[in-house]
Amino acid sequence: MVFDFDRLIVDDVSRHFGRRRALTHVSLTCRAGTILGLLGPNGAGKSTLLAILSTLLAPTSGRVTYGGMDARTAGPGLRGRLGLLGHDLYLYPELTARENLAFFARLYGLDDAPARVARALAQAGLADRAGDAVSGFSRGMRQRLALERALLHGPRLLLLDEPFTGLDDASGHALVTRLRGLRDEGAIVIAATHDLDLAEGLLDDVAILREGRLLAVPHTSAPLRERYRETITAAAAAPPGERAR
Amino acid sequence: MSRLFVPLLLLAAALFAAAPFVVANAPFEETMGLVQKIFYYHVPSAMMMFVSAFVCGIASAIYLFRRSAAADRVAQAAGELVVLFGLIVLVTGPLWARKAWGVWWEWDARLTSSLLLWMIFLAYLLVRRFGGPGSEKLAGAMALFGMANVPFVYVSVNYWRTLHPKTSVVMTLAPGMRAAFWFSVAAFVILYVLLLTLRKRLEDRQATVEQIYLAIEE
Amino acid sequence: MTQFLRVAWVVMRKDLTIEMRSREIVYTTVFFAASCVLVFAFALVREGRPLEDAAAGILWISIAFAGTLGLGRTFERERHTETLRALMLAPSDRPAIYVGKLLGMLVLLAIVEAVLVPMVGLLFHAPVFARPLWLAALLAAGTLGFASVGTLFAAMLVRARSRDVLLPVLLYPITIPVIIAGVRGTAALFQATPDEPMARFWAALLVFFDVVFVTLSLWTFEPLMTE
Numbered sequence: 273m274v275f276d277f278d279r280l281i282v283d284d285v286s287r288h289f290g291r292r293r294a295l296t297h298v299s300l301t302c303r304a305g306t307i308l309g310l311l312g313p314n315g316a317g318k319s320t321l322l323a324i325l326s327t328l329l330a331p332t333s334g335r336v337t338y339g340g341m342d343a344r345t346a347g348p349g350l351r352g353r354l355g356l357l358g359h360d361l362y363l364y365p366e367l368t369a370r371e372n373l374a375f376f377a378r379l380y381g382l383d384d385a386p387a388r389v390a391r392a393l394a395q396a397g398l399a400d401r402a403g404d405a406v407s408g409f410s411r412g413m414r415q416r417l418a419l420e421r422a423l424l425h426g427p428r429l430l431l432l433d434e435p436f437t438g439l440d441d442a443s444g445h446a447l448v449t450r451l452r453g454l455r456d457e458g459a460i461v462i463a464a465t466h467d468l469d470l471a472e473g474l475l476d477d478v479a480i481l482r483e484g485r486l487l488a489v490p491h492t493s494a495p496l497r498e499r500y501r502e503t504i505t506a507a508a509a510a511p512p513g514e515r516a517r
Numbered sequence: 518m519s520r521l522f523v524p525l526l527l528l529a530a531a532l533f534a535a536a537p538f539v540v541a542n543a544p545f546e547e548t549m550g551l552v553q554k555i556f557y558y559h560v561p562s563a564m565m566m567f568v569s570a571f572v573c574g575i576a577s578a579i580y581l582f583r584r585s586a587a588a589d590r591v592a593q594a595a596g597e598l599v600v601l602f603g604l605i606v607l608v609t610g611p612l613w614a615r616k617a618w619g620v621w622w623e624w625d626a627r628l629t630s631s632l633l634l635w636m637i638f639l640a641y642l643l644v645r646r647f648g649g650p651g652s653e654k655l656a657g658a659m660a661l662f663g664m665a666n667v668p669f670v671y672v673s674v675n676y677w678r679t680l681h682p683k684t685s686v687v688m689t690l691a692p693g694m695r696a697a698f699w700f701s702v703a704a705f706v707i708l709y710v711l712l713l714t715l716r717k718r719l720e721d722r723q724a725t726v727e728q729i730y731l732a733i734e735e
Numbered sequence: 736m737t738q739f740l741r742v743a744w745v746v747m748r749k750d751l752t753i754e755m756r757s758r759e760i761v762y763t764t765v766f767f768a769a770s771c772v773l774v775f776a777f778a779l780v781r782e783g784r785p786l787e788d789a790a791a792g793i794l795w796i797s798i799a800f801a802g803t804l805g806l807g808r809t810f811e812r813e814r815h816t817e818t819l820r821a822l823m824l825a826p827s828d829r830p831a832i833y834v835g836k837l838l839g840m841l842v843l844l845a846i847v848e849a850v851l852v853p854m855v856g857l858l859f860h861a862p863v864f865a866r867p868l869w870l871a872a873l874l875a876a877g878t879l880g881f882a883s884v885g886t887l888f889a890a891m892l893v894r895a896r897s898r899d900v901l902l903p904v905l906l907y908p909i910t911i912p913v914i915i916a917g918v919r920g921t922a923a924l925f926q927a928t929p930d931e932p933m934a935r936f937w938a939a940l941l942v943f944f945d946v947v948f949v950t951l952s953l954w955t956f957e958p959l960m961t962e
């Protein structure tokens with residue numbers, strides 16, 4: 273029985289580390305075939321939220337449900353439908369590109385692994401470098417490889433933490449195209465990013481976090497950069513105790 | 518528990534006040550004479566040390582598997598008490614050994630096992646203190662493994678020892694001593710319960726303060 | 736079950752593949768273990784010559800020290816690339832990852848022991864080939880006990896502060912029964928007339944230890960590695 277879901281619901285999730293509140297009463301919903309942008313200043317809680325969504329971290333209150341089931345009830349099968357591309361790319365520098373992908377394919381128990389690996393290498397444009405150790409790759413190449421690794425098992429929910437960092441123009445646009453393609457295939461893509469220009473054409477929906485809280489975003493036709501700045505300055509100016517929910 | 522606290526405190530105070538008299542009146546042991554009376558402090562302390570090790574281990578298991586913060590606070594208190602009572606055992610032990618056998622340390626099976634257990638829980642406290650965020654879980658694992666280790670430590674040290682036969686703490690417990698002994702045990706048990714409760718309460722207060730800090734920001 | 740074994744096997748193979756590329760950990764750990772033996776040989780001296788009775792003790796201490804070093808280095812590698820997180824994300828039973836890592840460590844320590852045993856035999860005139868099967872059994876059971884607790888602790892310390900010093904601080908007290916049993920059992924085998932019943936007793940204790948602590952480790956791995 274392969275677990276799958278078409279809706280992600282974050283219900284009043286909070287997370288604190290000792291005295292530090294990382295997330296406070298965050299709620300949002302995502303349906304299949306959406307790209308959600310997670311924006312916000314550094315330290316806003318974006319990485320924490322992504323960690324919770326990937327089941328690596330548990331919320332201190334609230335729940336996250338994937339098609340009605342939460343991480344505990346869904347079991348390990350849920351992790352087979354999630355893909356995470358973190359800051360650190362989770363690649364083994366001593367192994368070759370092909371070996372990295374093959375390892376994850378075997379770890380995930382995917383059938384038809386060699387074919388999948390070959391396809392992934394082609395998608396990443398690394399077919400000719402397949403036998404080279406990852407330690408010799410540039411940041412952009414590693415990013416492409418890491419993305420393919422995260423997509424190898426065809427996840428329903430793809431979580432990306434600053435995927436555009438260190439990418440040149442061409443790679444950035446290629447990534448945007450790739451993500452759009454995934455969205456059209458029905459995936460839920462949640463990307464935390466600072467790159468508002470690239471995000472402009474990509475995002476279907478926007479969630480802005482500041483100091484662990486979700487802010488209300490104006491649904492105007494203004495460019496993303498303007499809406500973002502507006503929301504952040506409004507929240508900063510609001511007196512304490514009267515934060516937007 | 519809170520209603521019993523003060524009566525128990527008074528009872529413990531009474532027991533410890535009476536202790537010197539009870540101990541002095543207990544019969545003298547044939548071979549060791551006056552020195553043997555340290556036994557009334559040494560053995561109950563050792564018993565409490567082992568009891569506390571099990572309390573800490575079990576509380577840690579509950580914390581690890583049920584994520585109960587209250588269990589973690591009990592574990593912290595119990596861990597500190599293992600080190601405290603262990604210190605009493607390891608100080609009174611050599612004092613006794615010096616007078617009874619002429620040397621401070623004799624690799625006696627029980628004393629050596631107590632030393633190892635003491636070190637395990639000292640490591641427990643070190644991890645809690647220096648492990649950084651999330652160290653409660655690491656310490657919990659240490660306590661659980663330490664508790665599981667108690668039989669192995671005892672058996673291995675015991676059989677390791679028999680190859681170096683030395684005098685052991687084998688004593689005859691004359692009838693008159695039994696009363697004094699159980700009196701001491703009772704006093705120490707009550708003392709242990711009081712200390713554990715007091716320490717846990719301190720942790721509870723600390724946790725409440727943290728909650729308040731968190732609530733303020735809301 | 737097969738999924739569990741498959742994941743463990745895949746993780747172990749990956750670790751060994753990476754190690755075989757540079758062989759850095761193998762070389763440095765074996766060298767370190769050999770240095771330990773020499774240091775102890777020079778330090779424990781009677782009448783200007785190494786203490787031959789100390790052979791068993793020196794063997795096991797060197798294994799313990801080398802093991803701690805190897806554990807630290809292996810997990811430092813995973814920490815550096817944060818790949819432990821990627822492993823935890825896999826849709827498999829998490830304890831399988833622990834088993835894979837443990838198997839990798841056992842291979843490393845087997846290599847270390849393959850070098851140390853003849854070396855100790857040579858330097859201390861110890862009869863290492865008198866009862867080879869019993870010696871192998873003791874080493875296997877003891878190494879498993881040490882590595883099982885070590886792998887768990889090293890994994891859980893990956894994200895902790897002061898992890899370099901905390902690993903030995905936590906590991907040595909817990910594994911003292913392993914050291915005692917290993918040394919006494921090996922010493923029994925190194926005697927002029929090897930004492931097999933004694934070796935058997937200590938080997939049995941080690942097996943008992945292994946069963947308890949491997950089970951405990953499998954049990955606690957997931958709660959310890961998740962937040």
